[in-house]
Amino acid sequence: MDDSFIDLRLNSQGSQGDDSFWPSFTDIMTVIVMIFLLAMVILLLRNMELLSQLRTTMEAEQQAVELARTTGEENETLEERLIAREHEITMLRMELMQLREQSEEQEAAITSQRFQISNLSRERDELDNKANLLSQERNLLTTQMTRLTQETTRLQSQISEANRNIEGLTIDLEQANARQMTTQQDLEQLRLSLRTKDQELLAALARNQESDEQLIDLKQDYSTLKIQYNKLLRPARTAKGKTLAEVRYTKSGKNIRIEYKGPGDSGFKTISRNKLEQNLTRLKKRDNNLYIKVIIPKKSGLSYNEAWSFTNHMHRKYDYYYQEEAKKERIVE
Numbered sequence: 001m002d003d004s005f006i007d008l009r010l011n012s013q014g015s016q017g018d019d020s021f022w023p024s025f026t027d028i029m030t031v032i033v034m035i036f037l038l039a040m041v042i043l044l045l046r047n048m049e050l051l052s053q054l055r056t057t058m059e060a061e062q063q064a065v066e067l068a069r070t071t072g073e074e075n076e077t078l079e080e081r082l083i084a085r086e087h088e089i090t091m092l093r094m095e096l097m098q099l100r101e102q103s104e105e106q107e108a109a110i111t112s113q114r115f116q117i118s119n120l121s122r123e124r125d126e127l128d129n130k131a132n133l134l135s136q137e138r139n140l141l142t143t144q145m146t147r148l149t150q151e152t153t154r155l156q157s158q159i160s161e162a163n164r165n166i167e168g169l170t171i172d173l174e175q176a177n178a179r180q181m182t183t184q185q186d187l188e189q190l191r192l193s194l195r196t197k198d199q200e201l202l203a204a205l206a207r208n209q210e211s212d213e214q215l216i217d218l219k220q221d222y223s224t225l226k227i228q229y230n231k232l233l234r235p236a237r238t239a240k241g242k243t244l245a246e247v248r249y250t251k252s253g254k255n256i257r258i259e260y261k262g263p264g265d266s267g268f269k270t271i272s273r274n275k276l277e278q279n280l281t282r283l284k285k286r287d288n289n290l291y292i293k294v295i296i297p298k299k300s301g302l303s304y305n306e307a308w309s310f311t312n313h314m315h316r317k318y319d320y321y322y323q324e325e326a327k328k329e330r331i332v333e
Contacts, residue, residue, distance in 0.1 A: 076240060079239070080238055080239055080240050083239045083244070083291075083293060084238070086293070086295065087237075087293065090294060090295060090296050090311075093296050093298060093300075093307075094296060094304060094307050094308055094311070097302070097303060097304035097307060098304040098308075100304075101303060101304050101305075109208070113205065113208075116201070117201065120194075120197060120198070120201065123194070124194050127187075127190045127191070127194060130187070130190075131187050134180075134183045134184070134187060137180075137183075138180050138183075141173075141176045141177075141180060144176075145173055148169050148173070152166060237291075237321040238291075239291040239293070241289070242289045242290065242291035242320060243263050243283060243287045243289055243290050243291065244263060244291050244293060245260075245261070245262055245263065245279075245280060245283060245290060245291070245292055245293070245318075246260070246261040246268070246293045246295060247259070247260055247261075247276065247292065247293070247294050247295065247314060248260075248261075248268060248295040248297070249294060249295070249296060249300065249302070249307070249310050249311075250296075250297055250300045250301060250302070251300060251301035251302045251306070252301055253301075256273070257270065258270065258271060258272070258273060258276055259271075260275075260276055260279065262279060262283065263283070280292070280314075280317075280318045281318075283318075284318050288320065288323070289320045290318050290319060290320055291319065291320065291321075292314045292315055292318050292319040294310070294311045294314050294315070296311070
């Protein structure tokens with residue numbers, strides 16, 4: 001029994017030989033704990049360094065993404081400004097063509113009115129000539145009357161024989177006087193008519209000038225009101241987020257030239273009007289947010305009506321902005 005088990009009793013004589021076991025065990029466990037703590041400290045420091053590197057890398061990626069987004073927005077803004085300025089230039093060119101055509105129409109109207117004034121002046125001269133002729137006839141009739149009077153005096157001795165002749169001559173004289181009075185009345189009526197026509201012509205010229213001024217004022221007021229209305233009720237027309245299709249429209253003599261650049265095309269290509277309509281119809285079916293950019297060059301050879309008719313047709317039929325406007329008008333109706 002004493003040889004098989006360790007005596008755990010305190011102050012026993014058998015326990016004195018085993019005192020060196022427990023300090024050695026404690027030292028070994030202390031060394032193991034210290035190694036474990038050092039390993040933990042090294043792992044924690046390594047993890048902290050890796051975490052710092054990961055945060056730095058993520059911040060760099062966020063900065064790169066923000067820089068790319070900012071650059072993209074600036075590019076889109078510049079492209080929108082360029083498209084808007086090109087559209088404004090096109091509309092100004094069309095307004096210039098309209099003003100030129102109005103000037104030509106006014107010059108034609110002035111030329112026509114001058115021609116009418118010239119005709120009226122010629123008619124007035126003709127009436128003056130007729131009046132002079134009538135005055136000459138009256139003088140001749142007066143001379144004839146004087147001559148007849150002299151013949152009557154000279155033929156007093158033959159009164160009985162010449163009574164019939166005298167009566168006939170008197171009747172002729174009365175008829176001549178009546179014709180003279182009628183001629184004078186016609187002359188006065190012609191003069192009054194000419195004076196009335198002159199007054200009507202002056203009044204018509206004044207009314208025409210007033211109408212032109214009122215028309216110009218009304219057009220300016222309408223344009224101003226329309227711009228203010230669009231600014232108040234609708235956002236501005238923009239190509240941002242829209243499918244852009246560009247159409248260049250020119251004319252050489254009687255030949256119409258249409259150039260088209262669709263989304264994804266590298267440059268303009270010449271196509272027919274039917275082919276253009278087919279392409280735009282296909283694009284509209286695929287994407288209803290079409291932005292139609294119509295380009296009218298400075299020396300296009302087009303009149304204002306031709307340029308405006310083509311531009312209005314393209315916008316009304318295919319452009320997203322005018323499609324929305326048409327829908328609103330139908331809703332209001």
